[in-house]
Amino acid sequence: MSTDIIPISRPLFALVDVNNFYVSCERAFNPDLVNQPVVVLSNNDGCAVARSNEVKALGVKMGTPWFQLKELAKQHGIVALSSNYTLYGDMSNRVMTILRDFSPHVEVYSIDECFLGLQGLGSLWPIPTGIGQTIRHRIRQWTTLPVCVGFGTTKTLAKLANHIAKKQPSFNGVCDLSTMPHEQFEAWLSTIEVGEVWGVGRQLSLHLNAAGIKTVQALRATPPAWLRAKFGVVMERLGYELRGISCLALEELSAPKKQIISSRSFGQLIDSLTELSESVASFTSSAAERLRRQNSVCNAIQVFIQTNPFREQDKQYSNCMTVPLPNASSDTRLLVRAALFGPKRIYRPGYAYKKAGVILTGIDSAAVHQESLFTLHGAGNRSAKLMSVLDQLNQRYGRETVAIFSVSKNKPWMMQQKNRTPCYTTNWQDVPIAYAH
């Protein structure tokens, strides 16, 4: 069979990935950075979250704290830049827009990665590497960004192909595993460590290695049923995907988020409740903005605070609390007001806080599989009932002793002296601080 015609029925995926994305974005607007060793730093200039090839060649790992790099930076003239996420988001949109010209089936996987579904487009793009080079050329020309393209009959294989395209200069940025002769295919897989496979992280690598599975080829040769028995359904799926049986579909419609997190490490340690509350208010309002953008409502906010775990000499403390909203809402003022009960309850004086954040949960009730205390639909009955239960309890035991922390169908409440998260209470004002400990 000729390899340059793709049968209509055959699934084919492409993964397009921008090289060193944040660094490449910075270079687009400052050509002096080209060919220079460059890193982009995280919030507070804490860690290197993007590295140019020159920096990678120096052995700098992703996420290395900047203070550990300063000496190396001085030696090699590494340029360090603070991150500019507005810029990166804008550049990302431009790339995705260009990619939509190549296929109607697009899954934006992350800020710098995109899957294209090419099934049925064989007559339009008979040779995958051809479309790959066209994509590279056009994105380079229109945005200056360098990309690599990988093709495979499953998403996992397309990811792997992209990895090969990046590492092996001979591929010129485009690798097609779908038409590669079998011996060559196996040969490549045998050179790649199992940890490079999408979905195999540090822990799984260790366990796979212990079982004698060290290369991608070895993983591919392992019977999926055995993988399932030993590692679970996720690894089984990976096994099939590596064998060219597609288990992961293209997700063209981005589903609304099931939780929205807003959190930050502080540049300086914070010890006052006032400052903590201000941060929590600002986190909540930015999370609420994202909530409204996806047309969701939220019925519980988790607030968390913690000290700096890296300072082992300090007294450590971390705590969190889930604050319910009886009526689900996306109104910033309501959400902030509710969220502010969190720090009030869990704050302990005498600690130096390093990080805080909020998590909006119970959002988009149709998509949430676990039921929260107050759901948007039918909130009336249930929360009214709960309120009355709580009132009775409060009368009976006194307001000092009762908080509702767990609710299910046939067990409407439980008393809890010392709460664990999530702590649900319908009467924030009156639950004494001690119970939030």
Add this chain to the structure above:
DNA sequence: TCTGGGGTCCTAGGACCC
């Protein structure tokens, strides 16, 4: 002394991704 089985709902925690 004997001490079910199948199902649901919920949570905590672990692992992974970029």
Add this chain to the structure above:
DNA sequence: TCTGGGGTCCTAGGACCC
């Protein structure tokens, strides 16, 4: 001195139901 900020999915196990 200085150590990111988002997310997802899966599993085990407890509580509860009939």
